[in-house]
Amino acid sequence: MHDDDAGFRDRVIRIAGQVFPGMDFVPDPEEPDVLIVGKWRLGLQNLRAKYELGEISDEDFATMVEDHFGSIFANETPSLDDLSLDEIRDQLRLQVMPADYVQAAPVPIVAFPFATGIAVGIVADFPQSYAYVRQVDLERWKISPEELHEIALENLEAISRDIDVHLSKNDAETILAIDSGDGYDAARILIPGLQDFIASHLGETFRFGIPNRDFLICWRLDCSPEFHRQLGGKIAEDHAERPYALSPSVFVRNSEGNFHEQPGVQAP
Template identity: 30%
Template sequence: MTNHPPLSRSDFAATIEQRLRDEPTIEVLSREGEVVQVRIGQRHLRVDLTAFYHAYRQAPEHFELVYATLLRTLHDQIPVREARTFSEVAHRVMPMLKPIVLLNAVFEKKLPMLAYRPFLADLIITYVIDEPQSVAYINERHIERWQVGEHQLHEYALANLAARTKERAKFLISGEGAQRLIIAHSQDGYDATRLLLPDLLVSWKPHFPGNMVIGIPNRDFLIAFSDADESILTSIAHQIQLDSVQREYGLTDQLFTIEDGQVREYQWV
């Protein structure tokens, strides 16, 4: 695309239509102007190419990037229950920390068992497909249908979490010395789960005297602080304990730290 004049609006739409027809998992139903109707699995989707054309016109040499974004937009609209292959949803797999009692609820409701691995402090790592308005838990039936191993699922989930954190996570840093606080407050459903990113946590350690302590009282909150001042440590630990039972999506009052690049349960001295 870089050796030719920019495509006109109609030529851009025609080129996109042809590229979509070449995709093995996409069936093009029709195109009228800049609106393309496609079917992916059992899902009938309508996509307006106007915004994608504007993005292309700003940088015609990045046509492939615009097209890749279009594909991702289409696949992001596929509910997990309709995905026939793991590749259709791999870029949307995310880890999510949950209390282990969730497994009891799944069992009692006679639902397919979740894909998970044990973590620390009565927590488990579950795996979800990030959807526009919610998440869908991956269960043993998905694993069987997609023929994907648990290790591969875990690696994809962590890589996606790290990428999202780098792209859009928000962290509040306040105070100095023993009063220093770092709080994850992206409110994207994965703030507490960022405890699974040891490289991120290691980068925070130099900001704290003594040991860095981490709390994840609920799904949407992660706080890192110092244990150098016992009164501050006790006060924050008490608030974490309250929040873990009073806030929505409660997780644990257990404190954590990082040692030798690994997350560990914090041990009070």
């Protein structure tokens, strides 16, 4: 049986203090899922999602905590303050994220609306992690959010050209899925060229789900109601159980390339 939120946070503090001796882990007084360590604010949402997947010993949890926080403490992510737009341009990507991240960010980040509970941000991709682009970065680089969005979209499209797409075809019950695990699978639904490719298999108007950051699943609009309910239930289940959760909802992409959110569909 897993700890409640306070119990989980206390366990993180205890284990992290053993893994990183000499560092003082303090709960954020306003954000129950954030720890403050010196200059860092460490969110616990993703760590909690992994923790919830099964019972984890202190030894295994220590490894998880070390992996989760280690790259931050090692300063493996360069500061955007030190980089010009020309230096970072090719590393910019679109990223779908929980809207809570936008609200919790200590400095306002660049974000665009997507749907209930989720937004689209722009990240600078580094070998071990990524950094969200902030409003102050736009001001320093003298570029609009829309212009930076276009650069990040073009880069996302470039790294997606050879991505594996899984196609399971059986009359109307056709599924197309992407699960490369590189952190951008959900965001790939934003690529117009990929939308066209999906539409060539599923029709101009199709349904899709992005239950977590590393999964995109699409299917035909004219599938059977039973098949739709099954997939909707799987999306809701995946959203509840997998790390980097995004949305339990089903979406429809129409022939004009617009997205419409439908309520989450529970399994029958």
